[in-house]
Amino acid sequence: xxxxxxxxxxxxxxxxxxxxxxxxxxxxxxxxxxxxxxxxxxxxxxxxxxxxxxxxxxxxxxxxxxxxxxxxxxxxxxxxxxxxxxxxxxxxxxxxxxxxxxx
Amino acid sequence: xxxxxxxxxxxxxxxxxxxxxxxxxxxxxxxxxxxxxxxxxxxxxxxxxxxxxxxxxxxxxxxxxxxxxxxxxxxxxxxxxxxxxxxxxxxxxxxxxxxxxxxxxxxxxxxxxxxxxxxxxxxxxxxxxxxxxxxxxxxxxxxxxxxxxxxxxxx
Numbered sequence: 001x002x003x004x005x006x007x008x009x010x011x012x013x014x015x016x017x018x019x020x021x022x023x024x025x026x027x028x029x030x031x032x033x034x035x036x037x038x039x040x041x042x043x044x045x046x047x048x049x050x051x052x053x054x055x056x057x058x059x060x061x062x063x064x065x066x067x068x069x070x071x072x073x074x075x076x077x078x079x080x081x082x083x084x085x086x087x088x089x090x091x092x093x094x095x096x097x098x099x100x101x102x103x
Numbered sequence: 104x105x106x107x108x109x110x111x112x113x114x115x116x117x118x119x120x121x122x123x124x125x126x127x128x129x130x131x132x133x134x135x136x137x138x139x140x141x142x143x144x145x146x147x148x149x150x151x152x153x154x155x156x157x158x159x160x161x162x163x164x165x166x167x168x169x170x171x172x173x174x175x176x177x178x179x180x181x182x183x184x185x186x187x188x189x190x191x192x193x194x195x196x197x198x199x200x201x202x203x204x205x206x207x208x209x210x211x212x213x214x215x216x217x218x219x220x221x222x223x224x225x226x227x228x229x230x231x232x233x234x235x236x237x238x239x240x241x242x243x244x245x246x247x248x249x250x251x252x253x254x255x256x257x258x
Contacts, residue, residue: 015217030202058211060144060208064225
């Protein structure tokens with residue numbers, strides 16, 4: 001069971017700032033356990049951020065993004081009370097979608 | 104069937120393989136597209152990564168601002184900020200020259216999204232960090248060295 005994505009979206013002067021923390025180990029596939037065994041890759045591969053129906057940011061990750069991916073970005077538009085959602089898929093096929101109201 | 108298909112997928116690193124598999128009916132077009140999207144992330148040289156992203160030999164640009172620490176104590180979490188002053192920025196890719204897999208992430212920007220981003224990357228060792236920006240006019244590149252005290256991939 002995956003953990004909720006933490007999202008903060010605040011609008012000021014017509015620009016919405018979004019701060020995201022996706023809960024995920026983001027195992028690169030390069031690290032080794034103390035036993036010497038290689039830890040298998042386990043990371044988010046795709047994500048998208050939607051304002052209502054419109055995608056404002058999307059992307060793809062490899063193993064080179066830190067655990068619990070953190071993103072900060074801004075887009076024009078957005079109004080208090082409107083929905084902003086974050087969805088992701090990982091390399092094991094787990095999917096997750098969370099949303100907040102813009103504040 | 105499943106293992107047979109995986110073997111084929113592993114064997115075929117080159118982009119051209121996907122269309123062959125689609126023609127052979129092994130993969131649906133959608134599956135091929137999804138798999139092809141991952142090929143830049145398998146790249147183990149910068150040249151391979153640029154080629155897989157369609158960037159060829161990108162021009163160095165001073166219109167891409169990178170915020171990175173000169174010295175990162177923990178390679179597992181290196182903060183990076185990118186601001187592109189290039190008009191029509193559509194996409195940004197973050198690459199780490201000395202990571203085993205060079206490409207860390209690709210971001211697609213909607214027209215109303217400001218061409219700037221902050222995130223955190225893993226760095227195996229001291230290395231240049233590169234940001235590739237795609238605009239309607241082509242690909243542009245900026246790079247900055249970061250010294251890493253404790254590596255973040257193998258550590």
